[in-house]
Amino acid sequence: MPIITIEQAGQYDGQEVTLRGWLYNQRESGKLLFPIFRDGTGIMQGVCSLKEQPAAFEALRGLTQESSVIVTGKIRAEQRAPGGFEIGVSAVEVLQRVSESQPYPIQLKEHGVDFLLNQRHLWIRSPRQAAILRIRAEAIRAAREFMDGQGYTLTDAPIFTPAACEGTTTLFEVQYIDDEKAYLTQSGQLYVEATAMALGKVYAFGPTFRAEKSKTRRHLTEFWMLEPEAAYADLGDMMELGEGLVSHVVQSVLKNRTRELEALKRDTTKLATVKAPFPRISYDEAIAVLQKSGNPAKHGDDFGGDEETILSSQYDRPLIVHRYPAAIKAFYMQPDPQRPDLALGFDMLAPEGYGEIIGGGQRIHDYDLLVKRLREHNLPEESFQWYLDLRRYGSVPHAGFGLGLERTVAWICGTEHIREVIPFPRMIYRVYP
Numbered sequence: 001m002p003i004i005t006i007e008q009a010g011q012y013d014g015q016e017v018t019l020r021g022w023l024y025n026q027r028e029s030g031k032l033l034f035p036i037f038r039d040g041t042g043i044m045q046g047v048c049s050l051k052e053q054p055a056a057f058e059a060l061r062g063l064t065q066e067s068s069v070i071v072t073g074k075i076r077a078e079q080r081a082p083g084g085f086e087i088g089v090s091a092v093e094v095l096q097r098v099s100e101s102q103p104y105p106i107q108l109k110e111h112g113v114d115f116l117l118n119q120r121h122l123w124i125r126s127p128r129q130a131a132i133l134r135i136r137a138e139a140i141r142a143a144r145e146f147m148d149g150q151g152y153t154l155t156d157a158p159i160f161t162p163a164a165c166e167g168t169t170t171l172f173e174v175q176y177i178d179d180e181k182a183y184l185t186q187s188g189q190l191y192v193e194a195t196a197m198a199l200g201k202v203y204a205f206g207p208t209f210r211a212e213k214s215k216t217r218r219h220l221t222e223f224w225m226l227e228p229e230a231a232y233a234d235l236g237d238m239m240e241l242g243e244g245l246v247s248h249v250v251q252s253v254l255k256n257r258t259r260e261l262e263a264l265k266r267d268t269t270k271l272a273t274v275k276a277p278f279p280r281i282s283y284d285e286a287i288a289v290l291q292k293s294g295n296p297a298k299h300g301d302d303f304g305g306d307e308e309t310i311l312s313s314q315y316d317r318p319l320i321v322h323r324y325p326a327a328i329k330a331f332y333m334q335p336d337p338q339r340p341d342l343a344l345g346f347d348m349l350a351p352e353g354y355g356e357i358i359g360g361g362q363r364i365h366d367y368d369l370l371v372k373r374l375r376e377h378n379l380p381e382e383s384f385q386w387y388l389d390l391r392r393y394g395s396v397p398h399a400g401f402g403l404g405l406e407r408t409v410a411w412i413c414g415t416e417h418i419r420e421v422i423p424f425p426r427m428i429y430r431v432y433p
């Protein structure tokens with residue numbers, strides 16, 4: 001008897017197979033049972049009759065939700081069943097029966113989100129959450145495939161760091177060995193700048209940490225970033241790499257995770273158009289667009305969620321905004337030679353109000369300018385000596401960016417909040433479970 005997954009059922013039409021999973025739900029109708037099984041790859045409806053399969057019927061009757069089961073039966077095409085196939089159950093082995101006195105806490109009804117977040121270790125079993133996590137995995141796979149294909153080498157950055165790189169307000173301090181202090185990384189960027197000078201084109205992909213104290217739909221305190229960095233590269237190179245990367249990720253999910261997008265009822269026509277090149281406007285043009293729409297933004301302001309939504313809603317694919325005022329950007333941004341008050345940086349804003357998914361640009365390569373900026377930002381120069389070495393020894397123009405994985409996946413999935421797209425979200429008031 002072949003052991004198969006629900007995802008593979010279509011290849012076994014008319015054959016007797018074994019599925020290993022859990023009882024997701026069951027409808028009982030006299031001498032017929034209609035169980036629904038899940039196995040992590042999908043859900044499948046079954047049919048079991050008392051007359052034909054009395055032993056299997058007895059095993060299933062009254063079986064509690066989420067009990068673990070191994071089921072044998074014949075796969076057959078059934079138009080009305082989810083996935084297009086059902087299983088005619090002939091044998092059932094119950095591995096662990098969930099007790100009636102302590103039933104599975106998540107019923108098949110609407111629950112409040114706080115309750116579900118407290119049950120996150122179980123909530124991820126629900127078909128919608130599992131679909132989201134499969135899409136996340138595909139997005140990661142596709143992103144790495146793209147970066148590797150472009151000749152970028154994976155060089156991961158450390159998580160314990162000696163200093164801040166994105167401003168001190170969101171730093172997590174940890175006690176390191178003895179009395180030494182360290183900080184959880186806010187970005188791997190400074191380190192990929194070093195590996196870029198060693199290997200040319202590199203990227204890091206890992207968790208980053210920011211003590212975000214505001215409660216929004218798009219901020220986690222622990223999130224994953226993909227950070228490419230390239231020697232001898234400029235702003236234009238990175239805008240092009242970013243749009244290629246995002247197009248490839250979206251198109252791969254559309255192609256390889258069709259069922260999951262369907263399960264989420266995602267309007268995929270809104271994703272199908274996501275192909276490079278993306279529209280590009282300057283910060284100054286963005287301010288003009290905002291003012292025309294009645295938004296009070298003026299030159300020098302940073303954009304919040306509202307501004308990003310107004311800007312991106314004019315397009316059917318992500319929007320690139322470039323050349324922000326240097327004053328509102330990080331210390332390492334290279335100034336525009338034509339307008340030194342502007343930084344050679346860019347943000348990529350996702351459509352449908354999902355906000356910034358990429359931030360990046362060209363880095364300062366001049367030693368003196370970088371030292372000046374460190375001082376202006378009151379950053380501890382001693383901690384940055386190694387970073388300054390990159391400008392002492394063979395400095396070259398270089399550029400990179402950070403793509404926020406969860407922002408990107410939330411947009412692709414169309415979820416209301418970013419917390420659903422990471423297995424165990426960490427937020428302002430949540431570190432459990």
Ligand code: ATP
Nearest residue numbers: 210212218219220223356357358359402403404407
């Ligand atoms: P924002 O202004 O939207 O908070 P940022 O400009 O501080 O973001 P960057 O430092 O540019 O963010 O980080 C690069 C990318 O990482 C962002 O474009 C975004 O996709 C993602 N990101 C940043 N902060 C968070 C967070 N707290 N939770 C999830 N993703 C984040």
Ligand code: MN
Nearest residue numbers: 347356358359
């Ligand atoms: Mn940014």
